[in-house]
Amino acid sequence: MLDIKFIRENPETVKKAILEKAAKLNLDALLELDAKIMALRKETEEVQAEANRVAKKIPKADVAARGEMVAQGKNLKTKLTDLEPTLRNLEAQLRDLMLEVPQIPWAGAPVGADESFNLEIKKVGTPRVFDFTPLDHVALIEQNGWGELERISRISGTRSYALKGDLAVYEQALLRFAFDQMIAAGFTAMTVPSYAREEVFTAHGQFPAARDQVYEMEGSELFLSGTAEVLLNSLHADEILAEDDLAAAYVAISPCFRAEAGAAGKDTRGLIRVHQFNKVEQYVLCKADSRESEKWFDTLLANAESLLQALELPYRLLETSTGDMGTGKVRMIDLESWVPSENRYRETHSCSALHDWQARRANLRYRDAEGKVRHAFTLNNTALATPRILVMLLENHQNPDGTVNIPVAVQPYMNGKTKLEMTKRRS
C-alpha cells in the first residue's frame, strides 16, 4: 500500500508504476473516489460536531428546554444515519482499490511486462562438464532408493514428495545448515506456524491478488502460508517500535504450502514444484530509509550467495523486470541455480525490497530519533528451500557410480559422511 497523500501529490509517478508493472488499475477512478470521500467525511464530521455540541449542553440545560434539544439531537442523528453508511461504503471501496496500487519500482529495474525482460547481472561458477552420462534427479532418487515419489502421489496426490534413506537425512541437514549459517550472520532464529488469519495475508500483500495460490483450511478461517515471511511480517503489526528495535533481522524455518493454481502440467515431475516444502527464510524490518534498505538488500543477497557457494552450486543473478517483480516490490533479484538435466538455471532464491508497502498494510511502525512515527521498511530473501535445492545438489554432485557427493560445509551435519549412498533394503 502506498500513502494516499503520496498518490494525490504524485499521480503521474503512480500511473507510470501501474503501467510498468502491468497492473490493472484506474488511478483516476481511485482519486475521484478519494475526493468524494474527503468531501463526504467533512460533511459528516460537521454534523457529528454539531450533535456532540447539543448532547453536551443537555445535562446543563433546564428541564423545560431539554425536550427541544433532544429533538434537535434526534434530527442530527437522522442526518448521520443517512451519511455514515454511505461514507463507510465508499471508504471500503477505496480500501480495496488501495490494496491494488503497486509500489514504485526502483529506477534501475529493467522495464517490461514479464520475465522475458529480466536481466542477468552476475554468474558464479561454471556448469560442470560430465565425462559420463549424468542422470536427472528423479532417476538418481529411483536408482538409489532415496524416495517414494510414485507411491506418495497415490497417497497425497500429485506434487507430493517423500524422501528416504540418506536423502531424507540430507534434507534436514541442509535446513539446519542454512539455519545455523544465518544465526552466525547475526539473524534471530525463529519458528513460526504455517497458518494464519486472512488479514495477515492481506498485510503481507498476497491477498487479495494471489488468493488462489493459498490453501484455506475449511471451517477454521485459517490459511496455509506459502512462506514464513507472511507470519513474520505481522509479528509486530499495529505496534509502534522504538528506533532501537530496528533493524530486526529474523531467520525463520517453516513448512510452506502452495496451491500452485494455474501451474497444472508444469514441472509435475520430481522435486521442482511441490505443494508442501520447507524453507529457511530471511526477513528484515528496518528504518524507513532507502539507503538502509539497500544495505540490507545487499546483505540478504550476500547471505544467499554465500550459502550457494558453500553448497558448491553454479548460479546466476537476475535483476527482475518491473512486470516480474511483483506488485509490492521496489526491487527484486532472483538467484537461479544450475540444473544439468534441463541445461538451464532455475530459481532457488528470491531477494526483495518492499520499502513501506507491506509495512503500511500491516501497520508496522516505529518512532524515529525525532519522535516521529513512521512506517518501517521490509525486505526478505530465501536462505534455503527444500526439496527444490536437492534437484541441483543431486544432479550437480553426482558420481558415475550413482552416489552423490555432499559439500564439505554440510558434511558435519551428515555425521561426517561425504557421499549419499544407496538405501539398503531390509528384507
Add this chain to the structure above:
RNA sequence: GGAGGGGUGCCAGAGCGGUUGAAUGGGACGGUCUCGAAAACCGUUGUAGGUGCAAGCCUACCGUGAGUUCGAAUCUCACCCCCUCCGCCA
C-alpha cells in the same frame, strides 16, 4: 470438549450513561538542585484524519464489529484474544 474469570494509555490499575482522551502509581524523557550522580521537587509523556501561518480547533479510537440512547470506556448482542480449573492428548 465442559465450567468460570478477564481484555482501558509504555506498564500496573481506577473509572455513577453526560465538562473522561480518560484518576492514581510506576517507567521514560526534559528541567531545578549537584563537581557529577542518587534522592527530592517541577514539567512532559497518545494514534489517525481534517483545518489553520501559528497557538489552536474539529472528528474517530478504552479487544473487534453491530445495536440501544440526544449522549457509551460505562448498557445489549455477536465475534476475537488472554487467564484458571476439569477432561483428552503428541
